[in-house]
Amino acid sequence: MTHKIAILGASGYTGAELVRLIATHPTMEIVALSANAKAGKPMAEVFPHLRHLDLPLLVRIDEIDFAGVDLCFCALPHATSQAVIKDLPKTLKIVDLSADFRLRDPEVYAKWYGGQHDALECQAEAVYGLTEFYREDIRRARLVAGTGCNAATGIYALRPLIADAVIDLDDIIIDLKTGVSGAGRSLKENLLHAELSEGAHAYAVGGKHRHLAEFDQEFSALAGREVKVQFTPHLLPANRGIVATVYVKGEVEAVYASLKRAYEDEPFMVMLPFGETPSTRHVRGSNFCHVGVSADRIPNRAIVIVALDNLTKGSSGQALQNANLMLGEDEATGLMLAPVFP
Amino acid sequence: MTHKIAILGASGYTGAELVRLIATHPTMEIVALSANAKAGKPMAEVFPHLRHLDLPLLVRIDEIDFAGVDLCFCALPHATSQAVIKDLPKTLKIVDLSADFRLRDPEVYAKWYGGQHDALECQAEAVYGLTEFYREDIRRARLVAGTGCNAATGIYALRPLIADAVIDLDDIIIDLKTGVSGAGRSLKENLLHAELSEGAHAYAVGGKHRHLAEFDQEFSALAGREVKVQFTPHLLPANRGIVATVYVKGEVEAVYASLKRAYEDEPFMVMLPFGETPSTRHVRGSNFCHVGVSADRIPNRAIVIVALDNLTKGSSGQALQNANLMLGEDEATGLMLAPVFP
């Protein structure tokens, strides 16, 4: 059986990445692509790398007949997403890639995203889309909220350690480096090649990045107490890839054992041998996530390093993994593409 | 039925690219990987991006039992390849990715590659591996010689034009720009990041590049007279991708029509609308080849621009396409992966 798929917001990078992945998915067919500002254009004009595919024209959302759609990916900007999703048919399966349904507490949402949520009842039913930890809920969900790409990276490093109580909860630092595609296809001066290439810098320093809300929510719920991490993202002169270097206090063997146990049966989580360090280059274009643990010369400290591709495992690949589950497919279907190196 | 595959020279970029592609090929199984200098190591150590795969250990070539192999990809360095291939079982199907079997005339080989050929009888049976033009020969071949990646790019631009006699044969210029992975994983000063990034330069200027031998062979045979092109390659600060800007004299409409006709039923050749220009970014990681034609303000001149990924369509993807044919598969099997952008 072929599942009929719609993608809203197909003119952005996560939309294009969904099309790329679905292009070789054996049981999905794209029946609708929306991009309001570019409605009427062929996808080949907006993303020439998809020119070889036979795709529907870009349309406005209101032109889509959702009766013929089994599952809808919503790759719209934050805030836009909730306004659209609340009016979609209540029976439609939806995987949202925006930030709109990631936070369970409406007040927390309002605090971090600067305004009242517009679709509270949808928010109430949304499942946090980190497959490895919410798999059963996702299987039964109607609406799945894709995680922040940085949030996913940090959570992969820390969730098992918090669950297994092997680290100090009051002294966690996530120093993260991300490629530029996470910022989307937006016209900002600091995203220009001339501004960004050949260098690096930190941004949103000191507790300002919105993905902190996801860390707070997930870690505190798991620990049963408030957990606040330090989180400093840096922008890399690279398009894809996130690597998070996470500093924790605890026995390094216990740290390694906890992560190894958590991920040993996971199809996309790849545990490196102890002491080896992952690289964004080795996951590029794929849904795989590499996890490494190293000791420090100072006793009782461990360094956990996690690398993934922000557009794949960090957003569109994750979304497809969740969609597979929601549609009764094996979660790895269409996602076993090997990383592209060099 | 599953085809048993061996890859010789698996520690280089084209070897790794073969593994990447075969990883999601439905009817191929890798049963042997060789890399003499790294024999005994797991592939994950040599290419960590392939760590998620369950692959045989790297071995020396003489450790492989070719009785259990249906087809062997030979991704060894030039000259090494012929010495190895001449001793392989005469019944084994082989796709060679080196330069060793590309040239039909042993004297031409000796002139460009600086020495006597060591496996003349293999050379005699080898088929030039440009699928679109040698498809039927390849289907029946035992030994297929993969083309030079630059040669493939230039030939895609010019072969139909020469066949259709729509251009002046005495005034053809191929100005080509290539990413660095075409030079392989070799330790040369000019391939270091610090030397290569953030700039561009021409190399092998003025008729010195060995891929000229392939242009000469293919174009002259086709035209029935000597055809010599000017060819200047440039090195780009990018890993993958070749774009060739080809200057010809002839009616631009005839040029466009000739290429369109030649490629309209080809699964991997993508003709752009007239006047549009391809980019290496839009074929990266894929087996697709984009072809564009533009007029010039000077009458009777046309500019043909061709872009492909040197590691895929330019070598390992091409090799797999040919292997599919040799094994009786559809030539596109396992090769429809969409380009990775951004």
Added chain:
Amino acid sequence: MTHKIAILGASGYTGAELVRLIATHPTMEIVALSANAKAGKPMAEVFPHLRHLDLPLLVRIDEIDFAGVDLCFCALPHATSQAVIKDLPKTLKIVDLSADFRLRDPEVYAKWYGGQHDALECQAEAVYGLTEFYREDIRRARLVAGTGCNAATGIYALRPLIADAVIDLDDIIIDLKTGVSGAGRSLKENLLHAELSEGAHAYAVGGKHRHLAEFDQEFSALAGREVKVQFTPHLLPANRGIVATVYVKGEVEAVYASLKRAYEDEPFMVMLPFGETPSTRHVRGSNFCHVGVSADRIPNRAIVIVALDNLTKGSSGQALQNANLMLGEDEATGLMLAPVFP
């Protein structure tokens, strides 16, 4: 004596490059910086790399008292420049970096730039700013028009050859590759890091690039007949640098001799040994221009390759070189900074 300098349009890349160069110029002092949209801001906010300098605040142009200014660099966008310059004091020395005063024929200007020129009398007195060829005129000029950066690169390759009549005028091809800073600090999708990095493509193919107007003007005037070149620019994933590969027909020894003679006493023109090829990496950040000549395997063809930094020798360095002449300084003053490599 210290010359008082104003820079109009200091928030763009050529404006910032002027500030960088003048920062270590021994006899120039920046007394005014304009940037209408960013008036009131310190330069350190707009260009943090200039933070260590003690610079005037950015102001609107109408806030500048030109009575205290000896020379004004005008780094404004095309069209804006003419509107501003026509109202500046008629005694003020001006070096314009826009396209507004490069073309001597108002009709040619109108054709290429799509409209009537607004400051025809200024245009009449403007001197084309290619120092090596217009040095004496520049010394006496009040208004110097900086050249197009691509135009400069191509003219350096060809002007001596046309003057010495050593090449065929009807068969000249300039295949040029440029870094992205030439496009300025403008918010365009194709200039984003995610769109531009890791690849290359041609643009303005077939006779559409406006710098062709400069080639036509300069070459035709020199030859005493119409000369039309083919010119294809390509965009590189690099910030600075232009390399032009120029294909000509003529005796290669005569070509080399002509260029060598033309440039042997020039402080910034560096002739490479015969057969060597320049690289943008080896001129980055400097006012030097490297010129190489190679033979081709086809008789009577020569390949001339020229590399320069588009922001320095291609615009702001050239502008400063001209300003030095206009102010009675040695033209190399403040410009001997060595290239930055790696």
Added chain:
Amino acid sequence: MTHKIAILGASGYTGAELVRLIATHPTMEIVALSANAKAGKPMAEVFPHLRHLDLPLLVRIDEIDFAGVDLCFCALPHATSQAVIKDLPKTLKIVDLSADFRLRDPEVYAKWYGGQHDALECQAEAVYGLTEFYREDIRRARLVAGTGCNAATGIYALRPLIADAVIDLDDIIIDLKTGVSGAGRSLKENLLHAELSEGAHAYAVGGKHRHLAEFDQEFSALAGREVKVQFTPHLLPANRGIVATVYVKGEVEAVYASLKRAYEDEPFMVMLPFGETPSTRHVRGSNFCHVGVSADRIPNRAIVIVALDNLTKGSSGQALQNANLMLGEDEATGLMLAPVFP
């Protein structure tokens, strides 16, 4: 008066950077350049970006007549340097850029660098070359030991804070990101463009990097007790630049005030406004060092970020700054070149 300068090891990146800087230094003249493996070649062949300079041929060290040399920069590899320096005339002023004389304790040297020191009496007189903190000793020194580039970056962030006792000494994390030129011009697989570009990874994780020896030495001596920091370097896909993100515990206002006070009269240390973050792009090619401080949402934590160019302020610029002092010049002579952006 002109100082006669020799540079040993001129075929590496720090040697070339010294030549670049001295090229516009008003009172230094390069009289000898050594590069044993490339002796006899002109510098233009080894570093074409220096082709415009009139430089002595590369020679072997034993060919240099040190009688005519006022100061010698020694840019040789670690271990080689001590063997050479111990045999140089005892009256010759020397600035060494290797690691050989950075560590005062021979046992610490032996531990980190894996062997007995060969020039212990030279080691005893060497002054640690971090100008801002050892200025008076450097002025009087005969032998100055250039610091590690990573070490300099971390020390700029932390030394004033330790001196002023405003941070917890037992909980300091330096997460550092460096461009690739710090690894030198060495032929290693991981330094190839195809391996390094478009990604990032940590290396020498957990207390293995040799620059830790410098942190230990400098911080412990200053604090009067053992201070051990955590230090994780990461390799960036960029040629120049280091940015260190340093996590400390202490009052953020005190942290900012301490750094501001320490650097307010320093010619090359640039303190950013509170809460702003430096970028490697804004110091590239210059001797300036940008320092930023941000608060965290968690009380009593501060984030100090320092950016410098590893080849300039991190090695050759620092070396020249020290040489200026040793020769009685103003320390900023020839070093006020503004950063190159973009």
